[in-house]
Amino acid sequence: MLCPRCTSNQSDEIKFCTSCGANLQAVREVLDPPEGKKFDWGNTWVAEMFMSGQAAEIRKREMERQLGITPEVKRYNEIKAGVIVSCVGIAVTIFLLVLMQGIAAHARPEDAEILTRVWVAGLIPFMVGLALIINGVFVSKKMIQVMERGRKETDALEDGGPTPRGLRAPDTSEFIPANMSSVTDETTRHLENVERKIR
Numbered sequence: 001m002l003c004p005r006c007t008s009n010q011s012d013e014i015k016f017c018t019s020c021g022a023n024l025q026a027v028r029e030v031l032d033p034p035e036g037k038k039f040d041w042g043n044t045w046v047a048e049m050f051m052s053g054q055a056a057e058i059r060k061r062e063m064e065r066q067l068g069i070t071p072e073v074k075r076y077n078e079i080k081a082g083v084i085v086s087c088v089g090i091a092v093t094i095f096l097l098v099l100m101q102g103i104a105a106h107a108r109p110e111d112a113e114i115l116t117r118v119w120v121a122g123l124i125p126f127m128v129g130l131a132l133i134i135n136g137v138f139v140s141k142k143m144i145q146v147m148e149r150g151r152k153e154t155d156a157l158e159d160g161g162p163t164p165r166g167l168r169a170p171d172t173s174e175f176i177p178a179n180m181s182s183v184t185d186e187t188t189r190h191l192e193n194v195e196r197k198i199r
Helices: 024-031 045-050 053-067 071-104 109-115 118-158 185-198
Strands: none
Touching: 071 109, 071 118
16 A cells, blocks of 8 residues: 555555554545445436436435425425416516507507517416416326325235235245136146047
């Protein structure tokens, strides 16, 4: 090992540099990763760039869960964003209406006709905000109810509730008899009957 202070070559077994007295053990601890903990490229921004859409969505949900962002909070944020965007749309519509009326008063008649209709562009953000509000109030609410129902069913199964028919614990050696016959059963019976007739 090279001493970082005096750059002299030192043995790997010694704790202090024989030339300058630097603490080589501390240097080794800094340079070597702790036991069992290696660098994980999966936790870097480089890995996020190459993630599939599904993996990115799972990671995003996990981050939201750790930050305490529940579906209900997301729903309220969506409604709030819709109200803000709608208000901005109304403000833009009014601004364009007043501005274009003033400009149209001094423009040629054929240009004035176009200028007086520019205010309609302000309806675009208003309609986007209205869509966000409707989605937050109705659609997201239904999605949250479905998620809650699924979570309650999962919790009931984990708490020892009724188990689904035909499923057993993964560590069991119990054999579950099938209530239906195999696809080849009828063929096998038919072949046995044919063999008996031939003899």
